[in-house]
Amino acid sequence: MKRQRLVGYVFIxxxxxxxxxxxxxxxxxxxxxxxxxWVFASGQPPRFIGxxxxxxxxxxDLFVVSVKNTLLVLIPVPISIMLGFLIAVMLNNRxxxxxxxxxxxxxxYFTSGIAIAFVWMVLFQPTNGPINAFLRSIGISxxxxxxxxxxxxxxxVLIMMTAGGIGYNMIIYLAALQELSSEQLxxxxxxxxxxxxxxxLIIFPLVSPTTFFLMITGFIGSIKSFGMIYxxxxxxxxxxxxxxxxxxxxxxxxxxxxxxxxAVSWTMFLIILCxxxxxxxxxKKWVHY
Amino acid sequence: MDTRNKRMIRERVAKxxxxxxxxxxxxxxxxPMIWMVSTSFKKPKDVFTYPIQWxxxxxxxxxxxKVWMTGDGFALFYFNSLKISLILLIGAPLLAxxxxxGFSRIPFKGRDSIFLLYLCLMMIPPQVLFxxxxxxxxxxxxxxxxxxxxxxxLFTVFGVFMIRQFFMSIPHEISEAxxxxxxxxxxxxxxxxxxxxxxxxxxxxxxxxxxxxxxYENALIFLLDKKLYTVPLGMQxxxxxxxxxxxxxxxxATAGVVPLLIVFFxxxxxxxxxxxxxxxxG
Numbered sequence: 105m106k107r108q109r110l111v112g113y114v115f116i117x118x119x120x121x122x123x124x125x126x127x128x129x130x131x132x133x134x135x136x137x138x139x140x141x142w143v144f145a146s147g148q149p150p151r152f153i154g155x156x157x158x159x160x161x162x163x164x165d166l167f168v169v170s171v172k173n174t175l176l177v178l179i180p181v182p183i184s185i186m187l188g189f190l191i192a193v194m195l196n197n198r199x200x201x202x203x204x205x206x207x208x209x210x211x212x213y214f215t216s217g218i219a220i221a222f223v224w225m226v227l228f229q230p231t232n233g234p235i236n237a238f239l240r241s242i243g244i245s246x247x248x249x250x251x252x253x254x255x256x257x258x259x260x261v262l263i264m265m266t267a268g269g270i271g272y273n274m275i276i277y278l279a280a281l282q283e284l285s286s287e288q289l290x291x292x293x294x295x296x297x298x299x300x301x302x303x304x305l306i307i308f309p310l311v312s313p314t315t316f317f318l319m320i321t322g323f324i325g326s327i328k329s330f331g332m333i334y335x336x337x338x339x340x341x342x343x344x345x346x347x348x349x350x351x352x353x354x355x356x357x358x359x360x361x362x363x364x365x366x367a368v369s370w371t372m373f374l375i376i377l378c379x380x381x382x383x384x385x386x387x388k389k390w391v392h393y
Numbered sequence: 394m395d396t397r398n399k400r401m402i403r404e405r406v407a408k409x410x411x412x413x414x415x416x417x418x419x420x421x422x423x424x425p426m427i428w429m430v431s432t433s434f435k436k437p438k439d440v441f442t443y444p445i446q447w448x449x450x451x452x453x454x455x456x457x458x459k460v461w462m463t464g465d466g467f468a469l470f471y472f473n474s475l476k477i478s479l480i481l482l483i484g485a486p487l488l489a490x491x492x493x494x495g496f497s498r499i500p501f502k503g504r505d506s507i508f509l510l511y512l513c514l515m516m517i518p519p520q521v522l523f524x525x526x527x528x529x530x531x532x533x534x535x536x537x538x539x540x541x542x543x544x545x546x547l548f549t550v551f552g553v554f555m556i557r558q559f560f561m562s563i564p565h566e567i568s569e570a571x572x573x574x575x576x577x578x579x580x581x582x583x584x585x586x587x588x589x590x591x592x593x594x595x596x597x598x599x600x601x602x603x604x605x606x607x608x609y610e611n612a613l614i615f616l617l618d619k620k621l622y623t624v625p626l627g628m629q630x631x632x633x634x635x636x637x638x639x640x641x642x643x644x645x646a647t648a649g650v651v652p653l654l655i656v657f658f659x660x661x662x663x664x665x666x667x668x669x670x671x672x673x674x675g
Contacts, residue, residue: 108499108500108501109499109501109502111499111577111578111579112495112499112500112501112504113495113501114495115491115492115494115495115499115578115582116491116492116495116496116504116507118488118491118492119488119489119491119492119548119553120492120507122488122544122545122547122548123511123514123548123550126522126526126544126545126548127514127517127522127548127550128510128514129525129529130521130522130525130526130529131514131517131521131522131525133525133528133529134521134522134524134525137524137525144527144528191415191418194411194414194415195415198407198408198411199408199411199412199415200408200409200412201412201416205412205415205416205419206665207657207658207661207665208416208419208420208422208423209418209419209422210657210664210665210668211423211426211654211657212422212423212425212426214603214653214657214664215426215650215653215654215657216607217606217607217609217625217649217650217653218607218609218625218628218629218649219429219625219628219645219646219647219649219650220425220426220429220646220650222628222632222642222645222646223425223426223428223429223643223646224425226432226639226642226643227425227428229441229639232441233441234428234441234443234445237441237443237445238443241443241444267422267425270422271422272668275665275668275669276668276669278669279669279670327518328518328519328520330520330609330610331607331609331610331625334609334613335609335625335629335632348520349518349520352520352523353520353523356523356524356527357523357527357614362524362528365524366521366524366525369518369520369521369523369524370521372518372520372521373516373517373518373521376516376518377516380516
């Protein structure tokens, strides 16, 4: 029995050591830093200042902007979940070439990254870009400036994120739909239910656990999103696309205010925790297991 | 008979109609990528012609040559990215499987509390860890080296979680039989569990590969020298230098996406199943 225990530790040891060094210790370190005023390379040791960083933060203009923008980037989540759901329903026995279409829808998600962010940047180019050229050709003489203007940059981000999420949601729904028994659906069809009724009253409730999963992971992913936005805008123009993660990044690596940046990033963690808890409580109203 | 025929025809018409609608929708979502590839073959004057030239009338290869051959070109960024991704492609699943075996098959004191701690760590956003890691890596003298991406990348909670789920589904009778034959945990792990779990290892490896390949944040924070840049960072650097040469930019973007597209079309079946199962079971 004792030997058994030892072997158990041997198996988890490599991973546990790595986790401790690269996650647990940094997490604790950062937890300590958020109560200090430490500035990297200032030569001063960290000084304990209690909750002062948080007092400073709520008065920071950038905090208000980034909270607003972080709430905005939640919008693409339900939209791309809805679209993903509709596409999955269609691809589940209602079309030909299902496998090919599935791959087509999923490929953009799979390959999305910095490269695709730059493609969007050029597509949204305000003077001659293809999107505005199209808008002009259908009679909109002054199309939005997208990433070039603080008023519209966030819309371009939201469009990019919505398009990026559809493929993943579709794949997950499709897997869930294929595990449903077709009996209930057939019975409802026999009773003369329309397609709309079928969707709303039967299919959607049956896949509600999947919807719940996608909402939680989607919201968390959106709050954490950094790369695609930062690569295009660096949080600008002005601070118009500064979301929470960019706010934390700027404080840490543009200004080296490590204590303050830690406070910002833990606030982000709190927001994620709150949203997850709210959804967890709210799920009872609409998720049927 | 007649009504049944009519119903079948109606169903076929509906199905064909749906297929066309869905095909158009998928093309709409794919259009940024199609535009990227076609623009990478255009001359500067053709980039923004409207109506859009989906197939360039006057295609040229020079953009791709420039992207790959210039001083700090993509050849170097590719080498760096491949080096890091391949080490993690082998290392991360193996280390995760090793831990997953301990967490699922050997009862020992404190096991479940440690696993719970892992799940808590999974909730912490990477942004929380960037500052302390930046300082720690500076102390450890791995800041501005590829080790700053490789070492932390070897240890994933997600991988342990995913592979543990799979190990739990392997019937206990199988390992009991091996124990009676005198095998120890290590032999059972290497000779029984690893071969059995090839599909889940492959799935995790592919998902992890795409994350590593696309990882921009860690590279942005922990790499300084241009000669260490990975593909996402190299691309960013290239965009800054290309300025308004959008055809060059798109050639660079194409270079960044192509390996993922190749991986996707080669392993499509596993990838799609993998993503789906990681969500349904995870």
